[in-house]
Amino acid sequence: xGQNCCKEEEIxxxxxxxxxxxxxxxxxxxxxxxxxxxxxxxxxNSIYALKYIxxxxxxxxxxxxNIIQERRLLEEISCAFVxxxxxxxxxxxxxxxxxxxxxxxxxxxxxxxxGQMKEEQVCFYMAELSYGLSILHSRKIVHRDLKPxxxxxxxxxxxxxxxxxxxVHFREDKPLTAVAGSMxxxxxxxxxxxxxxxxxxxxxxxxxxxxLIFGNRPFxxxxxxxxxxxxxxxxxxxxxxxxxxxxxxxxxxxxxxxxRDITKRLGxxxxxxxxxxxxxxxxxxxxxxxxxxxxATPPFVPDAKxxxxxxxxxxxELLLEDNPLKNKPKKKKNGxxxxxxxxxxxxxxxxxxxxxxxxxxxxxxxxxxxxxxxVDLKDEKSLAAPQMRKVxxxxxxxxxxxxxxxxxxxxxxxxxxxVGLESHLSNVKxxxx
Numbered sequence: 001x002g003q004n005c006c007k008e009e010e011i012x013x014x015x016x017x018x019x020x021x022x023x024x025x026x027x028x029x030x031x032x033x034x035x036x037x038x039x040x041x042x043x044x045n046s047i048y049a050l051k052y053i054x055x056x057x058x059x060x061x062x063x064x065x066n067i068i069q070e071r072r073l074l075e076e077i078s079c080a081f082v083x084x085x086x087x088x089x090x091x092x093x094x095x096x097x098x099x100x101x102x103x104x105x106x107x108x109x110x111x112x113x114x115g116q117m118k119e120e121q122v123c124f125y126m127a128e129l130s131y132g133l134s135i136l137h138s139r140k141i142v143h144r145d146l147k148p149x150x151x152x153x154x155x156x157x158x159x160x161x162x163x164x165x166x167x168v169h170f171r172e173d174k175p176l177t178a179v180a181g182s183m184x185x186x187x188x189x190x191x192x193x194x195x196x197x198x199x200x201x202x203x204x205x206x207x208x209x210x211x212l213i214f215g216n217r218p219f220x221x222x223x224x225x226x227x228x229x230x231x232x233x234x235x236x237x238x239x240x241x242x243x244x245x246x247x248x249x250x251x252x253x254x255x256x257x258x259x260r261d262i263t264k265r266l267g268x269x270x271x272x273x274x275x276x277x278x279x280x281x282x283x284x285x286x287x288x289x290x291x292x293x294x295x296a297t298p299p300f301v302p303d304a305k306x307x308x309x310x311x312x313x314x315x316x317e318l319l320l321e322d323n324p325l326k327n328k329p330k331k332k333k334n335g336x337x338x339x340x341x342x343x344x345x346x347x348x349x350x351x352x353x354x355x356x357x358x359x360x361x362x363x364x365x366x367x368x369x370x371x372x373x374x375v376d377l378k379d380e381k382s383l384a385a386p387q388m389r390k391v392x393x394x395x396x397x398x399x400x401x402x403x404x405x406x407x408x409x410x411x412x413x414x415x416x417x418x419v420g421l422e423s424h425l426s427n428v429k430x431x432x433x
Contacts (some may be wrong), residue, residue: 013043017087017363019096022050024325034058036103036188037325048086049101049124052094052325063165067095068358070164073141074099075362080294081132083152083162088362094325100162105308107212110300111148116215117248120299121318123150126253127277127286128159130267133205134274137198139249142176143167146204147185147420148211153308157298170197183224188232202267207258213246214239218258253282324325373379 011020022039025047029036034053041048045291053067071236073083074097087098111117129151136143143150143161150163168178175195179186189196210218218236221227236258242251256266263270267277280287290296302308 001232008433011042017089017098018324018431019089019091022098024050035325041096041112047101047275049083049097049098051099053096053351054094055090055355056093058355064164064351064354068355069101071095071097071359071362073164073167073169075139076139077136077164079132079135079161081128081158081160083134083160084364085112085362086364088195088359090355093266095355099162100160102152103155103304103308104157104302106162107148107153107159107208109153109217109308110153110302111212117212117247118299119213119250122209122212122229123213123250123282124296124299125287126205127291128208129161129205130274131288131292132159133198133201133267134160136167137201138170140169141167141174142170143201143204144181144197145185146201146208147182148208153302155302157301158294170198183227188229189262191228191232197263199268202257205267206254206419209257210236210254211415213250214242218254221277247282249280249282249284253280254290256280321392325356347364 013021021042023042025038025040027035027037027048034051034057037052039048039049039050040046058064058067071085071088075088076321078084083100083102085097087096089096127329129146133146143164144166145163146161150161152160152162154160159321168176170176175197177191177193177195179193181190181204182199185204185207187196190200192223207217207219219227219230219234222229236255238251238255239245253266256271259265262268265271266280267273277283278286288294
């Protein structure tokens, strides 16, 4: 009798996906209102990254629409150079997105380790990211938050775009106007508030390329206003010893991405778009057929024996979290999911109802767009790290997949509320004219 009372509840894998379908492994990331954990699907044994966002915190941060937009966009994307969405669901407290797990860590982590990256390494990343961006742009999606933190490496060393928290659709006949992104990587046309399209992603890619090569960003300042002025008007600073660090073709490519004239910027349609990038001398050694098929050999392979993320996230979850994530069955009545209990506050109640209705369930196994690139514990080849086969703490993963607009100036932990930029932007608009 004692055995029956302690029997684990049977899981229905044929029903809608829920948290009970996954084993919760270690915490590997933390953002403004959400966290990332490594999880294992209990039926398939596949390993993923679970991004979970607390609903109450999401409402407090006024980020409900951002999360719903991110979930919708990810469902539309199927690209080998993007961290693709596999499942989406919710419970009373959280919204969940299960995404491809990248074992190699993000470029910020590796930049901090290496200080500066070799030109061959940067060239490879820029080529893969340019191809990934061209796919997004062809589907009328602009990322808006490109930076080293939002590029994840898989265990082989291939680069993947992640964090679509502020990504949006765009229309050629209706430019976007919102000031969004991480300020140090924002294109001049965002700060000038004259409207923008997908051209901004190529500028951000140029800022990131500069940073990977030289170890710091091309535009730096101690205040938002000074940084805005620098982005709008300062020349790109090329160190005097630059040619001892990289080739002239590399410098030319950086300048081509960081061109303020959006009709002459590398990557834009007036400059040949993606084909124009492929033709640039900097990429002359890239075999584009192999690269696009993800068959090119990465010049850098992450160390599988070391955790490629900040291990303090695990300790925070264990010691500081008041309400740690737990597997618990959904509340149901007559077989139907019981809606989240609404607040007496009408604003909160409306936001809760919006999340309940619009953050819909997604299951890639029931969708035709199945790339089949999830990590499988039974696949010895895809698991360089022995600890992954044992599925125990020590699983490398991605640091964070939540955009909190960090890296505005040199202090990488400093957060920026984009709403706060509005007050001084009108004073510096003329610098871009």
